[in-house]
Amino acid sequence: DQQVKQNSPSLSVQEGRISILNCDYTNSMFDYFLWYKKYPAEGPTFLISISSIKDKNEDGRFTVFLNKSAKHLSLHIVPSQPGDSAVYFCAATPSGGYQKVTFGTGTKLQVIP
Amino acid sequence: SAVISQKPSRDICQRGTSLTIQCQVDSQVTMMFWYRQQPGQSLTLIATANQGSEATYESGFVIDKFPISRPNLTFSTLTVSNMSPEDSSIYLCSAAMAGGPYNEQFFGPGTRLTVL
Numbered sequence: 505d506q507q508v509k510q511n512s513p514s515l516s517v518q519e520g521r522i523s524i525l526n527c528d529y530t531n532s533m534f535d536y537f538l539w540y541k542k543y544p545a546e547g548p549t550f551l552i553s554i555s556s557i558k559d560k561n562e563d564g565r566f567t568v569f570l571n572k573s574a575k576h577l578s579l580h581i582v583p584s585q586p587g588d589s590a591v592y593f594c595a596a597t598p599s600g601g602y603q604k605v606t607f608g609t610g611t612k613l614q615v616i617p
Numbered sequence: 618s619a620v621i622s623q624k625p626s627r628d629i630c631q632r633g634t635s636l637t638i639q640c641q642v643d644s645q646v647t648m649m650f651w652y653r654q655q656p657g658q659s660l661t662l663i664a665t666a667n668q669g670s671e672a673t674y675e676s677g678f679v680i681d682k683f684p685i686s687r688p689n690l691t692f693s694t695l696t697v698s699n700m701s702p703e704d705s706s707i708y709l710c711s712a713a714m715a716g717g718p719y720n721e722q723f724f725g726p727g728t729r730l731t732v733l
Contacts, residue, residue: 538721550721550723605662
């Protein structure tokens with residue numbers, strides 16, 4: 505049972521345009537969400553997170569939006585740059601102490617110069 | 618933040634053998650974890666490595682197959698025992714900083730394992 509779903513395995517975007525990566529979840533206990541970026545031959549690196557008490561969190565070119573009623577979140581990258589080409593993992597966890605992080609299957613973003 | 622290194626970075630092993638993967642963190646961390654990423658799939662948590670005690674395994678993973686050690690706050694090993702081709706995967710070590718959010722983990726570069 506895939507509790508965190510990234511239905512688009514890949515996405516291509518022109519440099520300078522907006523990249524939108526989507527993620528859906530099914531577990532109502534999830535209330536903290538994270539995005540990780542992974543380059544080939546490297547481990548994932550933490551990018552941005554959002555708590556369920558917010559519907560938006562912004563960090564530079566990266567913004568994460570959360571729609572709790574739809575159990576949906578998205579990562580927006582504006583403007584997209586070739587260095588953003590990587591695999592992006594959505595992840596979710598319940599809050600309160602240590603809780604297991606559940607990852608999606610990833611979306612491979614290619615930013616075309 | 619923390620810098621995490623893993624050894625080996627990759628290996629090709631024969632069926633029935635075992636491989637031990639080492640994970641070293643450059644600073645003291647509260648928690649260390651081991652994940653597996655099979656081709657085209659998400660990161661799956663194998664276990665939480667507990668310092669000085671037995672690891673906590675997730676459903677579907679057992680100590681006899683994946684023994685884990687964590688002798689101190691900065692080092693852990695994962696052994697993949699009696700390997701079969703189905704164990705071919707990327708194995709990742711991660712850590713959460715002391716005093717930081719447990720879920721914002723730092724990852725090592727991974728160990729790519731191929732079992733023939």
